[in-house]
Amino acid sequence: MGSNPVTWLGTPPFPKAAHAALGDSQLRANLRKATGTIRAKRAEAVAELSDWERLRRAGEAIKDDVLSRLDTYLERLERAVTERGGVVHWARDAAEANDTVLRLTREAGADEVVKVKSMATQEIGLNEALAAGGVHAIETDLAELIVQLGHDRPSHILVPAIHRNRAEIRDIFRRQMPSAPPWLSDKPVALTEAARRHLRRKFLSAKVAISGANFAVADTGSIVVVESEGNGRMCLTLPRTLITVMGLEKIVPTWRDLEVFLQLLPRSSTAERMNPYTSVWTGVTPGDGPQRFHLVLLDNGRTNALADPVGRQALRCIRCSACLNVCPVYERTGGQAYGSVYPGPIGAILAPQLVGDMHDAQAASLPYASSLCGACYEVCPVRINIPEVLVHLRAQATAAKGSRGPEALGMAAAGWVFADPKRYEAAQRAGSLARFLARDGWITRLPFPGSRWTASRDVPAPPAESFRMWWRRTRG
């Protein structure tokens, strides 16, 4: 190992990192407040649509269709983007994608780029690669900015600074932002205003922007970015050159398919009927927006996941983060314990597949970062059966462990308590969600179809000990 940037170098495997995180009560308090708030709101936003389950099934099928003919759709997308004046680049791995972006940035004559939050560029460690090449990347999402200025790591797909409270953020801004006054208050409004002023000059003068993509329409070559703050629009509109780095699996076949995802994503993600801004562009539009557009199609382990008939469903993921917010393990440990840009339940199945090597102790530990309760599957807008993939990957990790050292073996084997597939099946039969409702009382109401369990009388007795107590006892 050592060359995969999907997982962070030097991060201890999940059980060890989780242990450290559990001791941090500030982190846990922030996470509890945050995930609890999002959970309740999401349930409301979803309950409003009577066809939610049908939308989920459509979303699942559209993505499965894409994966089953990915080569055809990729070529179609490439043709459409090229016809509309864009340039398509292909990257086998992180290094190749980073080299491409660095070269394109230099060709555009820039030594500074503005960036809109993107999982794919974090996955490949683009900022570090650009810095090594003498290009400074400015993160423009408020949370990313907080993380960047705090020399920190993101802890949540959607709200990467969820582990920082307002006082900590004010201190970071005061230290790191030349335009921030020393009397800056810790009110979110004041902090947001400071960030606006800090970034505005950058937006208005940047020559090159770098973005990710939420969706790409194969038929038309249209790229979609979904966001809240307007920093995305700034990046996608004002600079002369736009470079978009996109995982291979982000495709939808037709424009019409977006009618499904533009309903599923905002409601699952930020629990809104619609997010504040969604931008759609196709190649280059003369006189409007960037006049140079580059699309970098990134593999970096995705074809490895695609090759696994059980595991490939992870590539349906639209990065909404709903599965994180319902995960009891995530709530208690935070995202950083996963040691990967993809935390939570989706990270536990995606990161090991992208790494593609179960001899990597950290990758092999991730499928154990779960109690197999099934809450993630219930909320996932594209119906990824995360528990099924977890069990499948655990089997792979077990098969690989024969050739690993004793330390790694111990970590994977001790793993997490509900590692036993029999227990998993029993939980599925009995209604695993009911266990949750009973435990700690932290889920008060679940959306359909989970809501049916709340009425169930056939609830297994809740475990008497809390997660933390259990952790102390078993891992001490």
Add this chain to the structure above:
Amino acid sequence: MADARSEVLRRVRAALADRPAAPEVPRDYDRTRDLGELPALLAERIEHYRAAVHRVAADGLAEAIAARLAGRGARVVVAPTDLPEPWRVPRVTWRLDEPPLPVADLDACDGVVTGCAVAIAETGTIVLDAGEAQGRRALTLVPDYHLCVVREDQIAGTVPEALARLDPVRPLTFVSGPSATSDIELDRVEGVHGPRALEVLVVG
């Protein structure tokens, strides 16, 4: 060594060696819904995002535009070149985007007035497509105040109905309320980088 393109495509094909069947996509979700009176719903849903909405009669539009701009204290206002003549009300300095205004000029203006392509009642969304009375994307992005006029016939009920009316090859911007962030302790703050104030006039 093969080039990246052929190698990635080769990997994709190899990964699909088991020939997974492409599923039929079930399209039994709702295309349309009974949403009642669409202008009223649109107004309610936009207001929910804490943007100001006003319903006006067609013959009162110019007056409403003048009142909104005066209320904001907006004196220098950007207009797309084809903004309808009657919308360019007096006592305002109009900056037409012709020749294209430099970004710094857009930044110095008090606001912008535009129409829209489509609105989505159910989600409280306005969609701009750089078409009639809208101008290029920067016009509705850089000024700090956006006053947007929606005609009744531009309002679609649901997301599927709205997308069917749009041409994805045009640059599209979906706007649902002012920009917002919840990045600090999940406290919602309106107004980050886009226009911090959005006002909508629903005509009809």
